[in-house]
Structures are given as structure tokens and as C-alpha cells.
Amino acid sequence: MPTVQDPADRPVPIRPHPVLARRAALRFVLLIGVVSAFSDMTHEGARSITGPFLGSLGASGLVVSVVAGGGELLGYGLRWFAGRAADRTGRYWAIAFFGYTLQMAVVPLLAVSGNWPVAAALIVTERVGRAIRIPTRDAMTAHAAHRLGGGWAFGVREALDAGGAMVGPLVVSLVLWLHGSDRSAFAWLGIPAALTLLSLVFTWRQFPNPADLEAEAPAQLTDSAPRPPAFWLYLAAMGLIAVGYADWPLIALHFSEERMVGSTVAPVLYAVAMAAEAVAALVLGKVFDRVGLRSVLVVTVLTAAYAPLVFLGGLPLAVIGILAWGLGMAAQESIIKAVLTTIVPADRRATAFGLFDTGFGVAWFVGSILLGVLYDTSLVALAVVSALVQLAALPLLVLTRRRLSTTASKG
Numbered sequence: 001m002p003t004v005q006d007p008a009d010r011p012v013p014i015r016p017h018p019v020l021a022r023r024a025a026l027r028f029v030l031l032i033g034v035v036s037a038f039s040d041m042t043h044e045g046a047r048s049i050t051g052p053f054l055g056s057l058g059a060s061g062l063v064v065s066v067v068a069g070g071g072e073l074l075g076y077g078l079r080w081f082a083g084r085a086a087d088r089t090g091r092y093w094a095i096a097f098f099g100y101t102l103q104m105a106v107v108p109l110l111a112v113s114g115n116w117p118v119a120a121a122l123i124v125t126e127r128v129g130r131a132i133r134i135p136t137r138d139a140m141t142a143h144a145a146h147r148l149g150g151g152w153a154f155g156v157r158e159a160l161d162a163g164g165a166m167v168g169p170l171v172v173s174l175v176l177w178l179h180g181s182d183r184s185a186f187a188w189l190g191i192p193a194a195l196t197l198l199s200l201v202f203t204w205r206q207f208p209n210p211a212d213l214e215a216e217a218p219a220q221l222t223d224s225a226p227r228p229p230a231f232w233l234y235l236a237a238m239g240l241i242a243v244g245y246a247d248w249p250l251i252a253l254h255f256s257e258e259r260m261v262g263s264t265v266a267p268v269l270y271a272v273a274m275a276a277e278a279v280a281a282l283v284l285g286k287v288f289d290r291v292g293l294r295s296v297l298v299v300t301v302l303t304a305a306y307a308p309l310v311f312l313g314g315l316p317l318a319v320i321g322i323l324a325w326g327l328g329m330a331a332q333e334s335i336i337k338a339v340l341t342t343i344v345p346a347d348r349r350a351t352a353f354g355l356f357d358t359g360f361g362v363a364w365f366v367g368s369i370l371l372g373v374l375y376d377t378s379l380v381a382l383a384v385v386s387a388l389v390q391l392a393a394l395p396l397l398v399l400t401r402r403r404l405s406t407t408a409s410k411g
Contacts, residue, residue: 025147025213026156031203032141033160038196039100040161042189043126045168046107048270050123051249053182057116067120068249069368075127076361083135083354087347092136093204099133100200108190111183134357139350140210142341147213150338151295155285158334159278166274168192173268214346230343230403231352235359237396238336241300242360243367244307244389245328246382248273250368250375251310260315269322276326281334284327288335292342293401295335300393303328307386311379332360342404 054064086095106122106129113119138154145153168189175185207213248270255261261269288295302324309321337353344352367389374382 021213022147024207025144025153028203028207028210028213029141029144029148029153029156030160031199031206032137033157035100035196035199035203036137036157036161037164037167038192038199039104040164041168041171041192042104042107042164042196043130043168044165044274045172045189045192046110046126046186048169048172049176049182049185050110050119053110053186054116054119054123056182057113057119059116059120063116063120067123068247069365071124071127072368073361073365074124075131076364077358078128078131079135079354079357079361080351081354082132083139083350083352083357086136086139086350092140092210092350093208096133096136096140097200097204099129099131099136100196101129102132103129104193104196105129107193108187111186111190131357135350135354138337138353142346142349142353143210143213145338145341149285149289150341151285151288151335153285154334154338155281155283155288155330158281158285158330161333162274162278162281162330164192166271166278169274170268170271211346228343228403230400231340231356233396233400233403234339234343235356237393237400238332238356238360239363240393240396241303241328241332241390242363243370244304244386245364245367246307246310246325246371246386247368250371251322251325254311254375254379255318260318269319272319273322273326273329276323277330277333280327280330284330284335285338288338293339293397293404296331296339297394297397297401299327299331299335300390300397303331304387304390308383311375311383 051064051068054067059067082095082099086092089095103126106125110119110122113122141153141157142150147153148156171188171192172185175188176182179185252270255269284295284299306321306324306328309317309324311321313321337356340352340356341349371382371386374385
């Protein structure tokens with residue numbers, strides 16, 4: 001932050017006018033949101049066809065499952081290391097640039113991959129790049145939280161993120177319809193990949209030090225411990241929700257096997273889910289800034305209904321279930337992360353985001369296996385287990401809220 005010298009020769013920080021500071025914070029969130037939009041357009045577009053693409057190269061169903069699940073596990077597991085490195089070195093932008101560049105470079109390379117092992121390696125590498133850049137992106141976004149409100153800062157960014165995730169699969173569907181080639185689709189995704197990196201450079205030039213966006217006296221509800229007890233309670237609660245949340249490929253498989261929709265319509269339903277996520281992120285952000293952690297409690301109750309609706313109902317109920325699923329995805333990337341800004345001090349946020357994502361990802365991977373087994377056994381069992389596991393997070397969320405209230409009253 002800029003400084004001036006007082007008569008005693010001590011540096012005095014120049015505090016920007018609150019209105020100007022809020023505008024700067026919003027501008028940063030919008031810019032980092034544009035980066036996320038182009039990024040999601042690229043990698044979500046690619047993810048919508050990587051399974052069939054691997055199959056066309058001779059990979060078995062087991063290989064596709066291992067590559068997808070293992071890539072996600074690695075992609076979450078590395079986030080703690082990336083976040084810790086960012087907090088220790090302070091080189092947030094450098095680590096973000098490395099992660100984004102790695103992730104964006106490998107997607108168009110899929111267009112020239114000659115066999116499934118090479119394609120599988122590129123798919124896993126894309127997840128690694130995402131793992132490296134997400135904790136730093138979230139930590140930098142959190143600097144704007146105390147000017148805008150944590151819910152609104154993460155909600156706006158996630159709305160733009162989900163918008164890109166909605167457009168990407170639609171672009172891929174259009175390319176497939178026009179050209180009928182997975183390789184052509186991967187090649188066309190090189191355009192939003194390049195735009196991701198260009199917008200990242202522009203954002204960096206505009207905000208080389210996002211920490212300057214922090215309010216003068218952030219109202220943090222923290223214990224003195226690096227990771228206070230509330231953090232672990234909250235992670236345990238979110239872990240239960242992750243266990244009960246199905247991957248989109250499993251939902252798409254159900255639609256296909258039940259002949260609810262044709263293969264060309266499934267990506268459109270995914271786009272509908274992403275559209276719901278984009279709208280929900282904005283609404284949830286505003287609600288969170290008014291009522292706090294209670295919003296997470298309400299969302300948990302609502303999204304626990306997605307599995308019975310999707311897996312036990314007909315198409316109309318399944319569409320409602322998809323909307324509930326999108327609501328949950330919005331919460332996971334907006335208000336759920338906004339809560340962390342009230343638990344962990346600013347200088348440890350990247351580490352906290354990384355550790356949180358690692359634990360959440362491990363729980364998600366365990367849940368993916370569990371729900372996959374239940375899907376082959378009983379759809380009723382899948383729906384019941386998914387709903388009950390998510391609802392089991394409610395007591396832990398209540399305890400987390402009490403812990404934060406107690407800490408705030410002591411402060």
C-alpha cells in the first residue's frame with residue numbers, strides 16, 4: 001500500500017476512500033472472474049468429451065474411470081502444497097501464472113495426442129495445473145471480501161466461472177455437430193485458453209498486489225491457532241457433503257441408461273446445471289453477507305434432495321434435481337469458501353484454502369466410489385445414502401457456527 005512520511009519520519013499508509021476502495025475490489029473480482037470464465041470454458045468444454053475421446057483411442061471403461069477419478073484426486077490433493085508454497089513465498093501471482101499456463105497448454109494438445117496413454121497423461125496434467133492455481137486465486141479473491149462482503153466477492157467470481165462452464169460444453173457440441181471430430185473441438189478450445197492467459201496478464205498488471213484491497217481493520221473471527229477448531233469442524237461437515245455429491249458423469253450415465261434424453265441433449269442439461277450455478281452464486285453471495293453461515297445450513301437441506309429427484313424421478317423431476325445439484329455446486333465455490341475468510345487469518349488463507357480443498361477432494365473421491373457401487377446395486381440406496389450423508393453435516397455446521405459466535409464474542 002502506498003505510504004507518506006509523517007514529521008517523525010515514520011511511514012504512514014495512505015488509505016483510499018471507502019467508495020473508491022470498494023470499486024477497486026469489485027473491479028478485481030470481475031477481472032479474476034473473467035479469467036475464471038475463459039478457463040472454465042476451456043477445461044469444462046474438454047471434460048465434456050474426454051471420456052468418449054479416450055474410448056475412441058482404445059481405452060477401456062476402467063481406464064477412463066481411473067483417469068477421471070485419479071485426476072480429480074490428484075487435482076485436489078496437490079492444493080495444500082500449492083497454497084502453502086504461496087503463503088510461504090508470497091509469490092501468489094507467479095504460482096497462479098504457472099498453474100494457469102500448465103492447465104491451458106495441455107487442452108489443445110489433446111488434439112494431437114496419438115494414443116490413450118498420452119491423452120490420459122494430458123488429462124491428468126490439466127487437473128494438476130488447476131490444483132496449483134486455485135488456492136492462490138481464492139486467496140487473492142479473499143482480499144476483496146472485506147470490501148464487498150465474502151459472499152458477494154466469491155459469488156460474483158463463481159457466477160462468471162459457471163458462465164464459462166456453461167458455454168464451454170455448448171461450444172464443443174457445436175463443433176462436434178459441424179465437424180464431428182473430438183480433435184477439432186480440442187483445437188478450437190485453444191482460443192479460450194489463450195484468452196485465459198491474456199486476461200490473467202491484464203488482471204496482474206492492474207492489480208500487482210491484491211493484498212492492498214484489504215480493509216484497514218478486517219472483521220475476522222479467528223482463534224489464535226493457525227487452523228482454529230472451527231476450521232476442522234467445518235472441513236468435517238463439508239467432507240460429508242462431498243461424500244454425498246455425485247459426479248456429473250454418473251448423472252449423465254443414468255440419463256443415458258434410462259433413455260431419458262439423447263446423447264446430444266446431455267451436454268445441454270449440463271449447461272442448464274451450470275446456468276443454475278451461475279445465478280445461484282450471485283443470490284447466495286448476497287444472502288450469505290446478510291445471514292452468514294445460516295445460508296449454508298439452508299442450502300444443505302435443499303441440495304440433499306438432488307439425488308432422489310435425479311435418480312428416482314422421471315425427466316421433469318430429474319430436471320428439478322439438476323437445478324438443485326447446480327445450487328450445491330454454486331455453494332461449494334462461493335459461500336462455502338467465503339466462510340473460510342471468517343475463520344482463517346489473511347496471511348494463511350492460501351494454505352487454508354489448499355488444505356480445505358485437499359480434504360474436500362479426498363472425501364469427494366471416496367463418495368464417488370461409494371455412489372458408483374450403489375448405482376450398480378440399488379438406485380434407492382444411492383438416493384437415500386446421498387441425502388442422509390449430506391444431512392449429517394448439519395449438526396457439525398451448527399457447532400461451527402457456535403464456535404465462530406463464541407470467538408467473535410471473546411474478540
